[in-house]
Amino acid sequence: xxxxxxxxxxxxxxASSAFAxxxxxxxxxxxxxxxxxxxxxEIRCPKCLNETIADSDxxxxxxxxxxxxxxxxxxxxxxxxxxxxxxxxxxFVLYRPRVNQTTLAxxxxxxxxxxxxxxVFWRIIRSRLGQPLEDEESEA
Amino acid sequence: MWRYARYAIPVAIFVAIGVFxxxxxxxxxxxxxxxxxxxxxxxxxxxxxxxPDAMLSSDALQGKVALxxxxxxxxxxxxxxxxxxxxxxxxxxxxxxxxxxxxxASALSWLATLGNPYVTSGFDPKGVAAVDWGVTGAxxxxxxxxxxxxxxxxxxxxxxxxxRQEFLPLIEEQCRAGGCEFLAAAGGR
Numbered sequence: 001x002x003x004x005x006x007x008x009x010x011x012x013x014x015a016s017s018a019f020a021x022x023x024x025x026x027x028x029x030x031x032x033x034x035x036x037x038x039x040x041x042e043i044r045c046p047k048c049l050n051e052t053i054a055d056s057d058x059x060x061x062x063x064x065x066x067x068x069x070x071x072x073x074x075x076x077x078x079x080x081x082x083x084x085x086x087x088x089x090x091x092f093v094l095y096r097p098r099v100n101q102t103t104l105a106x107x108x109x110x111x112x113x114x115x116x117x118x119x120v121f122w123r124i125i126r127s128r129l130g131q132p133l134e135d136e137e138s139e140a
Numbered sequence: 141m142w143r144y145a146r147y148a149i150p151v152a153i154f155v156a157i158g159v160f161x162x163x164x165x166x167x168x169x170x171x172x173x174x175x176x177x178x179x180x181x182x183x184x185x186x187x188x189x190x191x192p193d194a195m196l197s198s199d200a201l202q203g204k205v206a207l208x209x210x211x212x213x214x215x216x217x218x219x220x221x222x223x224x225x226x227x228x229x230x231x232x233x234x235x236x237x238x239x240x241x242x243x244x245a246s247a248l249s250w251l252a253t254l255g256n257p258y259v260t261s262g263f264d265p266k267g268v269a270a271v272d273w274g275v276t277g278a279x280x281x282x283x284x285x286x287x288x289x290x291x292x293x294x295x296x297x298x299x300x301x302x303x304r305q306e307f308l309p310l311i312e313e314q315c316r317a318g319g320c321e322f323l324a325a326a327g328g329r
Contacts (some may be wrong), residue, residue, distance in 0.1 A: 047277050059241055060267070060275070063271050086175065088272060088274040089274045
């Protein structure tokens with residue numbers, strides 16, 4: 001059973017690299033290659049809506065991967081690459097949206113709800129503090 | 141007071157979520173606004189489809205109201221809109237082509253059989269200029285204003301309805317100072 005599992009894992013690992021979208025490794029420098037891979041996994045394909053350009057086989061995704069490769073090769077920073085793409089395709093392509101006026105609610109929302117939840121929790125706790133515990137009541 | 145307010149809270153939350161859903165679900169997820177609208181058109185310089193030695197550059201579009209249409213012979217929807225583009229061209233609308241990810245022979249035979257609505261078509265087999273224009277596929281049509289800015293971008297085929305409802309009002313605005321001889325023939329005022 002264990003051996004079977006191992007075979008399965010190895011097969012899956014092999015399969016995922018066999019299905020990788022680019023045939024060749026983008027950069028021989030592992031650091032650059034890592035930057036390239038993490039960038040293309042953060043950029044949304046503008047044609048296919050719910051895929052990263054790393055996953056999509058749309059022609060435009062291939063073009064964008066090529067541009068990311070070119071820009072990294074030119075020594076551009078991750079932010080410069082993202083600026084390049086969002087200037088052309090909009091903030092839409094950034095899977096990790098930047099903090100600005102339109103995304104403020106998105107970024108701040110969870111914390112606002114956390115505060116609201118905390119206040120409600122605190123009020124409930126406080127209102128029940130004076131009451132005896134139900135278990136004590138039934139056993140007594 | 142608090143006794144009654146607490147019953148109002150779930151109702152208020154329901155209404156708020158309802159408003160978000162009502163608005164959100166009515167949006168078209170395919171409608172991605174182009175960040176280029178209102179900005180100067182991206183510069184480009186491409187060999188033309190007809191002649192590899194001739195160039196079409198963005199300078200050719202400066203100072204006039206014109207359309208830039210992204211097309212390719214692999215694109216089924218482009219065939220769908222082609223007849224109407226030819227009509228627009230016959231009315232005198234200047235349409236510049238951006239031929240995307242195509243090969244020259246197919247592009248030329250397409251224009252020979254279906255008619256050529258383009259003043260010139262730039263040849264972009266690798267989609268280099270297309271990335272600068274934020275092109276996601278074909279067909280896409282840009283409206284370029286007299287000042288060289290991108291006025292509007294339409295994704296999907298150009299139809300008489302899109303032309304009338306989206307393009308003509310913007311073109312009429314651009315042409316208020318005169319100089320668009322095609323306007324009347326193309327259905328505008």
